[in-house]
Amino acid sequence: MKPAKIPIQNLYYLLAYAWDHFRSGEEVDVDQTQCPNAHNLLAMLLGNGIRRLATRGMDKDYHQFIETTPRLRGRVDVLASYRRMTHISGRMICEFDELTVNTLPNQILKATCRRLASSASQLTKSNRAEMRHALSLLADIEPIHIDSRIFRRYQLHRNNRHYRLLMHVCQLLHELYLPSQESGSRRFRNILDSEVVMHRVFESFVRQFAIRHCPDAKVSAMKINWKGAWEDEVDKVLPSMLTDVTLNRPSRKIILDCKFYRDALVTRHNRHRLHSAHLYQLTAYLNNKSRDEGWEAVEGVLLYPAVNHHLDLDFRLLDYAIGIKSIDLDQSWPKIHERLLTVLD
Template sequence: MSIPVQNVYHLLVYAWDQLEAADQVAVTAEAEDGLLELLARVLIQGTTHLLKRGLAREYVEHEELTGRLRGKLLLADSIRQQTLPKAQAWCAFDELSHDTLPNRLLKATLYRLFTADELDRSLARELRALYYRLGDVPLQPVRDLRIFEQVRLNRNTAHYGLLLSVCQLVHEQAMLSQQTGERLFQDFARNEAQMARLFERFVRNFYHRKQQVYSVQAEQLTWGLRAQDEASQAVLPVMRTDVSLTAATGKIILDCKYYRQALVRHHARERIISAHLYQLYAYLQHGQPAKRLVPLEAILLYPVTVKAYRFGYEVAGTDHKMRVETVNLDQPWREVERELLTVIGL
């Protein structure tokens, strides 16, 4: 599936829920850009904007041997090292510093990119120049992706969100490329498992941001089964929707399927993938809100870049409906957004 690199970036921005930050760091892909080059441009513009605004600082504790009392006296250390007879003492004090985790992650990413052989040299030079402007931030290579889970942004540092999302993606792909021996970001859009997760998060956040009719969530549904014992209950799988849209007038459940082909050929005819249809039918059986009955609709949503499909069905004996819909990701982004709103009747 061939998706323009600019549209892949839009998918990422929605999945990261960083629309406002992306508007401030408005970046357009050049004709020859791959995703690596586009993300490098995002880091260049975002870091430049960050430096103009001023890097975030935090209070960091320092320990120092001094002849002037400052902060907290470390009496035990001073006695052990016999500094007091010399009119000196060990003190601990807090000092504002640029040595913060977000700044260290940003600097490590700038370094990782400008030293990458795959990156255009002119972009590498710009990244290198920005790297040196973070001179008082220590360079600490990222060896474990879990370090990104330690980042805690607040109102004063929320503007780091987009850049840190880019940083995490760069390091995820860098570690993957080390394992496979492939070029950085070479197969990003061809990794179907990765793109499936991205597509699902994109769709959910898109509807959360772009409409006010429905509340939006990934919903855990309850099986209409009563287990006969604890062992039977323990092995029941979790039934969770990709996207549930709920309003007083009705409910829509979307199941996002990132497949190269929305239909499969069977006996020389195209068919809906049966397992997908079974899953959608299960959602209809168990997706009714507990406190009230509302019209229920379940939709299989596939991304396409060539041929669009739209199929609709009514469930016999109910007012429930099922649909198969596609959204074309190989078109101007405004048209992508328009199609997605049309899918839910807006």
């Protein structure tokens, strides 16, 4: 049993919500010719975003430069100049700050575009042209080596927060950039083939959807404390409990756990059953959180993408209300919207 294939247009909506970039009332018709798959969708988002940056103005920051120059500017390092005897030729060592577009976010953009350009066989003709144009717009940016750590180094602030979507695209493309079967070459894996990546997207999508469409609830990823008695050394090794989505309403509390699995049900002896680990995890959340005041009647929901068996089960377990739900990501977006509202209600 596998989740139905997600149409590219719906994948765009998932990413837009997950990255908090969805515009209310927005309806997007993604060009199937330009975006036949997820890889090309990300390339299109990146190319279009860089075009808008070039029109709006690239992010700039002050960088310190040290230069031996006949034109005095900034702070003149007299001691270093005389030590190196640059003054004999009429030049001095100067330190100065200069506003430049050669910032880390722009360097990440250029490195990602170069990777996309090197995997041109995976891109449509229009997206290959977009990447070439994007690289021409980033011509003044120094190339850098891109790795996972670099995405923790850049900082977004009020003046460059419009880079957020593009940084998400770059990070996702980095995570999908893997060695191919051809020796020495690399290619981009399909996002839908990565359960780890899609689980994160699916979870963030549901949480951001709830924030936007459940105004009567406080929505969060909540940390739950274990209830018990132990010494400090035990506390250090206890696993953390962090919910995917928690809806805190005055009259109703729901802990929702999102599961993006190829097989939402386990098949044994021609019988389909729930993953026991998923149910154990949810009941652990409920059992510990229900000890807090006001959370005694907390409910739990396991939410899966659509599977061959539509899941819409409600029952009580250990006196907790439990829901096992699925959402078909292969249907039209208005139906997905309506179904998710029903699950979150």
